[in-house]
Amino acid sequence: MNPVTEGLPDSFWGIPVPGPVALASGTCGFGLELDAMGLLADVALVFSKAVTPEPRDGNAPPRIHDTGYGLLNSIGLANPGLDRVLSEVLPAAAGLSRPLVLNVACESVSAFGSTVAALEAGGSHAGYEVNVSCPNVEAGGMAFGVDPAAVASVTRAVRRETRRPITVKLTPNGGDMVSAAKAAEDSGADAVTVCNTFLGMKLDWRTGRPALARGAGGYSSPALLPLVVARVWQVGRAVRIPVIASGGVWEPGDVLELLAAGASLVQVGTGLLRRPSLPSELAAGIRDLLCGT
Amino acid sequence: MSSAGLVDTDARVIACSREDEDIFRIELEAPRIASACRPGQFAMLEPSPGAFPVSRRPLTFSSCDPEAGSVTFLFDVVGAGTSILSRSAEGDPVRILGPLGRGWETSPGRWLMVAGGLGIAGFPFLLSTADEAVVMAGTRTGRGTSCCPPGTVLATEDGSVGVRGLVTGLLEDVEWDSFDSIAVCGPSAMMRAVVASAPPRVLGRIQVSMESRMGCGWGVCGGCPVPSSRGGFMSCCKDGPVFRACDVDWERIS
Numbered sequence: 001m002n003p004v005t006e007g008l009p010d011s012f013w014g015i016p017v018p019g020p021v022a023l024a025s026g027t028c029g030f031g032l033e034l035d036a037m038g039l040l041a042d043v044a045l046v047f048s049k050a051v052t053p054e055p056r057d058g059n060a061p062p063r064i065h066d067t068g069y070g071l072l073n074s075i076g077l078a079n080p081g082l083d084r085v086l087s088e089v090l091p092a093a094a095g096l097s098r099p100l101v102l103n104v105a106c107e108s109v110s111a112f113g114s115t116v117a118a119l120e121a122g123g124s125h126a127g128y129e130v131n132v133s134c135p136n137v138e139a140g141g142m143a144f145g146v147d148p149a150a151v152a153s154v155t156r157a158v159r160r161e162t163r164r165p166i167t168v169k170l171t172p173n174g175g176d177m178v179s180a181a182k183a184a185e186d187s188g189a190d191a192v193t194v195c196n197t198f199l200g201m202k203l204d205w206r207t208g209r210p211a212l213a214r215g216a217g218g219y220s221s222p223a224l225l226p227l228v229v230a231r232v233w234q235v236g237r238a239v240r241i242p243v244i245a246s247g248g249v250w251e252p253g254d255v256l257e258l259l260a261a262g263a264s265l266v267q268v269g270t271g272l273l274r275r276p277s278l279p280s281e282l283a284a285g286i287r288d289l290l291c292g293t
Numbered sequence: 294m295s296s297a298g299l300v301d302t303d304a305r306v307i308a309c310s311r312e313d314e315d316i317f318r319i320e321l322e323a324p325r326i327a328s329a330c331r332p333g334q335f336a337m338l339e340p341s342p343g344a345f346p347v348s349r350r351p352l353t354f355s356s357c358d359p360e361a362g363s364v365t366f367l368f369d370v371v372g373a374g375t376s377i378l379s380r381s382a383e384g385d386p387v388r389i390l391g392p393l394g395r396g397w398e399t400s401p402g403r404w405l406m407v408a409g410g411l412g413i414a415g416f417p418f419l420l421s422t423a424d425e426a427v428v429m430a431g432t433r434t435g436r437g438t439s440c441c442p443p444g445t446v447l448a449t450e451d452g453s454v455g456v457r458g459l460v461t462g463l464l465e466d467v468e469w470d471s472f473d474s475i476a477v478c479g480p481s482a483m484m485r486a487v488v489a490s491a492p493p494r495v496l497g498r499i500q501v502s503m504e505s506r507m508g509c510g511w512g513v514c515g516g517c518p519v520p521s522s523r524g525g526f527m528s529c530c531k532d533g534p535v536f537r538a539c540d541v542d543w544e545r546i547s
Contacts, residue, residue: 029513037299049515057518057525061547064506064516066348068373073508078515078526213547222344250344273509274339274349276390277301 004259005290012242012265013165013190015099015126017044019286020259021279024246024269025049025103025129025169026075030093039276040098042283044265047129047193050105053115055081065202065211070221071270072200074214077105077137082118090123099126103169104158105134105141109150113157120162127164130154130189133171133196135218142196146175148183159188167191167244172231173199181235181243191242193267194231198224220270222250229261236262252285299511300325301390307363309381313437315370316411317379318355319387324362326391330354332419333396333502333535336364337510339388340377349390350374351507351530353415364389367414367440393510394534397500402473405429407487409460409479413441415502419476427472431460431483461486469495477538478502485543499538505529520545 008020022045028034031046040046058078065072080089085102093100102125106112116128132144132154144150151168158166168184170177172195181192197218202211210216225248236243245263249255255266271278304323312318326336337349352366370379381387397419404426406416413430420426420442428445432438435453438445447455448463456463460483469475469491475498477487484501491499508516512531519527520542527533527540 027509027514033511033513049513055525058515061518062506063518064508064514066346066372066374066506068346071347071508073514073516075515078518221347270347273514274347275301275388276509276511 004256008259008286008290009264012044013127015045017265018042019044019283020255020264020266021282022244022265022267023047023272023279024267025131027269027272030089031096031098031100032092034276035097037276039280040096042279043098045099045101045126046096047101047267048103049079050077050103050131050134051079051082051085051115051119052077052105053082053111055079055084060213062211062213063217065217067202069223070200070219071273072202072212072217072219073197074212074217076214077134082115086118086122090125094124101125101127101129101167103129103131105131105137109153109157112154113161116158117161120164125164127190128158128162128166129193130158130166130168133169133173135171135173135197135199135216142171142173145169145171145180145196146173148176148179151180152183152187155184155187155189165190167193169193169196169246170235171196172227177231178234178238181239185239185241189241191244191264192235192239193244193246194235194263195228195247197247198227220247222248222254222271224248225250225254225257229257232258232261232263249282252282252289255282255286256289299391299393300329301388302326303386304389306381306383306385306387308383309379311379312367312440316367316437316440317370318365318367318440319378319381320363320365321387321389322363323389326389327357327362327364328359330357330364330392331396332399332422333415334392334394335510335534336366336389336391336393337507338366338378339390340374342386346372346374348374348508349388349510350378351393351510353502353534354392354418355414356417356421367411369411390510394530395532397476397502397535398474399423400474403471405467405472405475407460407464407475407477407479408441409483411437411440412477412479412483412502413437413445415478416476417442429460429463431463431479459483459486461490464490473498475499476502481546485546488538488543496539497537500535501538501541502535503529503533503541505534
């Protein structure tokens with residue numbers, strides 16, 4: 001049976017969804033701008049930018065570099081911090097037309113627990129995406145994600161604080177992604193997100209200076225799609241919980257390919273930065289493709 | 294896509310011409326954007342219908358003709374995206390998202406406009422709103438000086454056009470108090486030098502148009518930080534690109 005041509009999912013985590021396309025963390029803020037533009041109609045879930053316990057200014061500029069065939073970034077989890085998210089962002093997001101999943105990033109296992117406990121007190125968000133995979137911070141970030149034991153600890157810490165669904169966003173940068181996914185599943189995760197950006201770097205060979213102030217950063221590109229398909233395929237066969245694919249999506253066929261590989265939901269990120277209307281364009285394109293199958 | 298004047302649309306190239314060495318002017322038919330854009334705002338242009346390059350290019354509006362429904366941009370060829378744009382021909386489609394960002398706070402009175410390099414690109418539009426203005430521009434060589442509005446006072450480092458030296462040299466005899474508003478646009482070091490050369494009493498009248506690499510242009514990716522004098526960063530694409538000079542932390546501008 002081809003899971004794609006048999007029909008697209010109409011719900012995820014029990015939430016009715018208009019289609020399989022969701023918005024990737026870090027590329028849509030908290031969804032407010034896109035909602036104001038009326039562009040969330042075809043979006044399944046909005047995965048927010050990372051929320052950290054303290055406000056973060058982010059990394060020094062330049063933070064972004066377009067290589068021509070991909071995008072390097074080192075934003076550094078810039079965000080207003082837990083207190084302002086609770087007092088300002090979540091009230092504003094209460095009227096969001098599509099469900100919001102809060103991406104949470106912390107530097108210690110206990111901070112993951114306490115941050116999610118604090119977020120439980122406010123907001124009508126649908127769940128959490130546990131970020132153990134950011135390549136652009138020194139502490140926490142993908143250091144957690146490459147170690148299945150650390151993934152398990154973080155997942156349990158979050159699980160203890162909430163009954164809302166959680167997905168653990170894994171890293172493709174080192175470690176064994178399948179083992180990390182199993183660790184997340186065994187520790188109470190309701191899904192895993194596969195995967196984050198790939199660690200990359202651009203240097204000026206004349207000067208030896210990197211294009212990003214921080215040096216290396218997260219690399220995203222439609223050219224990464226086969227790498228993401230392979231990881232979704234591998235992880236999807238190893239776990240029973242849903243896999244949320246993230247990375248390399250540019251065209252309707254990319255979404256269907258990731259669904260065929262085993263994803264239940266597909267996030268768009270860099271493509272959204274270029275085309276805010278990408279979710280609607282994908283939705284229309286998917287309908288056209290499936291009508292032709 | 295349209296909300297609060299923001300439009301993402303397929304525009305059509307009216308003309309694209311080389312103005313100088315690697316400097317191009319492109320005019321697009323985009324009526325909804327032409328009727329909404331303000332001086333100092335910018336648009337994100339999608340140079341290619343394919344996937345690469347992956348991000349759009351931010352270009353400031355150089356001029357705008359709401360009646361004709363057209364907008365014009367002046368740009369340097371610096372990479373793959375602008376190279377593709379420079380090869381545009383009449384009738385070609387170009388996807389355009391705009392108008393974006395905060396433009397100049399336009400007010401009646403006398404303006405001083407100071408540009409470095411292709412920082413001059415947006416001044417024709419601002420000039421169209423001013424009662425009276427003095428425009429000064431500096432470049433390393435004579436490259437790009439033909440793009441300056443008529444009457445621009447020029448300085449070139451090689452002395453090929455105008456006064457030999459930096460644009461800040463032109464400011465030595467300026468009567469700062471005679472200007473109600475001061476607009477500065479160009480490389481960061483040049484803008485920092487202009488702001489430093491102004492007497493403190495006029496700092497509140499100086500606006501600067503900052504440049505930063507951008508991912509989205511509409512305020513969500515966090516890719517274009519501008520150091521704030523109050524600490525932290527502002528977003529170039531959403532809080533700017535035009536800022537009051539006193540709101541920028543010039544010490545942290547690289």
